[in-house]
Amino acid sequence: MANAAEQLLAYPFGETLPATGAALEVAPGVRWVRMPLPFALDHINLWLLRDIADDGREGWAIVDCGIASDATRAAWELVFEHHLDGLPVLRVVVTHMHPDHIGNAHWLTERWNCRLWISATDWNAARIASQSTTGFGGESAAAFFGEHGLVDPVALDKVRARANYYASMVPEVPRRFRRLLDGQALRVGAHEWRCIVGYGHSPEHIALHCHALGVLISGDMVLPRISTNVSVIDIEPEANPLPLYLQSIAALLQLPADTLVLPSHGRPFRGLHERIGQLTRHHDERLADTVAACRARPCSAADLLPVLFKRPLDLHQTTFAMGEAIAHLHALAASGTLLGRLDMDGVRRFVAAD
Numbered sequence: 001m002a003n004a005a006e007q008l009l010a011y012p013f014g015e016t017l018p019a020t021g022a023a024l025e026v027a028p029g030v031r032w033v034r035m036p037l038p039f040a041l042d043h044i045n046l047w048l049l050r051d052i053a054d055d056g057r058e059g060w061a062i063v064d065c066g067i068a069s070d071a072t073r074a075a076w077e078l079v080f081e082h083h084l085d086g087l088p089v090l091r092v093v094v095t096h097m098h099p100d101h102i103g104n105a106h107w108l109t110e111r112w113n114c115r116l117w118i119s120a121t122d123w124n125a126a127r128i129a130s131q132s133t134t135g136f137g138g139e140s141a142a143a144f145f146g147e148h149g150l151v152d153p154v155a156l157d158k159v160r161a162r163a164n165y166y167a168s169m170v171p172e173v174p175r176r177f178r179r180l181l182d183g184q185a186l187r188v189g190a191h192e193w194r195c196i197v198g199y200g201h202s203p204e205h206i207a208l209h210c211h212a213l214g215v216l217i218s219g220d221m222v223l224p225r226i227s228t229n230v231s232v233i234d235i236e237p238e239a240n241p242l243p244l245y246l247q248s249i250a251a252l253l254q255l256p257a258d259t260l261v262l263p264s265h266g267r268p269f270r271g272l273h274e275r276i277g278q279l280t281r282h283h284d285e286r287l288a289d290t291v292a293a294c295r296a297r298p299c300s301a302a303d304l305l306p307v308l309f310k311r312p313l314d315l316h317q318t319t320f321a322m323g324e325a326i327a328h329l330h331a332l333a334a335s336g337t338l339l340g341r342l343d344m345d346g347v348r349r350f351v352a353a354d
């Protein structure tokens with residue numbers, strides 16, 4: 001299904017991908033950099049925007065950073081050496097707090113003595129996560145997944161063992177930043193980019209739209225092949241992120257249909273409106289599947305994994321999948337379609353309300 005849907009999108013650069021350490025121009029003054037990731041999702045796209053500092057110095061703004069690893073830093077050094085036209089990096093813009101986006105922000109801002117630009121909420125969340133065990137592993141995450149029916153002791157032990165997971169990819173976050181806000185106009189070189197907030201994937205995700213170039217840097221909010229992770233995590237256990245996500249992408253329908261979308265994963269594409277429609281239908285179908293499963297018998301989030309994800313999942317994917325399943329259950333509980341209850345065995349299960 002993903003492939004059929006993908007064929008409705010246009011990929012102006014075809015199969016061409018920038019090699020690690022290289023950069024490919026995708027619009028005037030906009031270059032595409034691709035960095036490896038050690039996950040099933042094996043790469044992230046980063047962007048270089050031709051920039052001019054307040055004092056008139058010419059250079060580049062970097063959008064997103066890759067995880068903090070020797071391999072990523074070595075690839076960045078190649079980019080600096082060969083693909084910045086001999087100019088410096090003037091600032092680092094980060095769409096959101098996830099490790100593949102902010103991991104190297106500290107290193108980059110120190111390396112170039114420049115400022116990090118990010119939403120205040122994601123800066124705070126990244127600062128806290130890099131110093132603690134919240135959200136991505138540890139005892140609290142294991143207990144949360146346990147309450148949602150993940151009983152496999154091996155999986156839970158692995159979650160517990162990942163207490164340092166975020167910090168391993170984001171060892172430090174810059175202590176100072178400049179705040180990005182929804183609707184803010186960001187002058188980058190010759191062009192103005194408008195910040196567009198998005199909810200449901202990270203606390204306060206910022207996408208960037210340049211009307212003059214017809215380009216949207218979508219971050220993780222709109223991806224061409226995979227759906228954006230929309231998860232409930234242990235630090236906000238009653239969260240209801242799915243409606244927030246769907247409202248956020250619906251707002252992007254106001255952008256022109258022929259916008260060139262630069263996503264964090266996958267290839268640049270045209271077909272923003274088509275893709276938003278696909279993602280909305282995808283979640284509608286998953287919500288319907290969730291209701292059907294809970295009508296047949298009371299279901300925990302873990303019970304829903306084989307219903308919602310029809311492929312084998314590794315641990316990294318299982319934790320994301322659990323978060324997604326809980327997000328769908330919470331959306332349906334909030335709308336009154338499902339009722340949640342904590343059973344005697346300590347597992348939260350959901351049943352149809354009618």
Ligand SMILES: [Zn+2]
Pocket residue numbers: 096098201202220
């Ligand atoms: Zn993300």
